Amino acid sequence: MAQNSKENSLKSQQERIIEKAMRTNGFLFPETVEEVKEFEKIYGTTDITLPDELQDLSFMEKPAKEPVVRLIGETKKRLALAARGGTVKLTDEVKKQMALDRRKADENSRSKDNGTKLK
């Protein structure tokens, strides 16, 4: 029991050292006054050369980049549901049409692979 508690205490001490080292040695941004002081003790406060685009605040005037998005999880399911007009299940007719479209697409891609063109 005492041995277990000693081991746990050692483990916890090691984990605290790892976390503190990550915070004060530049692996994370230092967040507290003490962490900033430690960081500056290690890395100093001398200026470094910044890339051209960071020399001044002109980057604040540039429009934000439009993100390209990939939908995942519930959002994807909800959008698919909305596209079906809120219907949870697909009708047989829609399923048939989807299967037909898929078959056509497969045939198209096979014809292209074989070097023949569909007319």
Place this chain on the structure above:
Amino acid sequence: MEALTDTEKKIYTDSELVYGLQTETNSNVKRILQNEFYRRFKNHVYKNALNACRDYTDGEQLAIDIHQEVFINAFKSIDKFRFPDVVEKDGHQLIIKGWLGIIGNNLFKKLYTKRKVDVIFDSELIENNEPYYDLFENLYGKEDDVEVPNEFREKLQVALNQLNEKQLHIIRVYASEGCIGSHQHLGTTALKELCALYETSPENIRQIKKRALDKIKAICFPPTN
């Protein structure tokens, strides 16, 4: 671009500069104050960003993106910034740096995830993901009595180099949430984000974290016998 004159720079202390940014209504003057704030803190933020991103793919570009976003977000939320009632000598500057650090760590999580896969998370996740820029009581932090030995940094770097990028990222998220050195669990939002990013379960994320931490310990604290 207009800037403060040398005399004005001397007049404005860090706390006056923040006060000016919070209260100035003239947009031209506000811009001058923003330029001065940027001049004072840009080196600190970029140095931090470069260090924090060095082990990641395209880390330099990630550092540039984080650096820019730190200042954009800082100016947006500076109205909420408050110094504590008692501040030690030169403390204002350290407090501002700590605050910029909180913003930086939040942005790292956000931008790294966004780069990895361009994802729209569930609205629930986005709403809960507002950064905690106004928790100023955290800036003085709780005193941690553990001492980090001088040579530890190199060992830690060697250990982190052994991890793959997924392990490195997960360990980093746990550390930035204060969940390595305490028994605290990772916040629901952070855990959900990791699960969504790596398309896996919370249990698996915890396993990855445990394995990564074991690897780090094996290098940083090798068995003595």
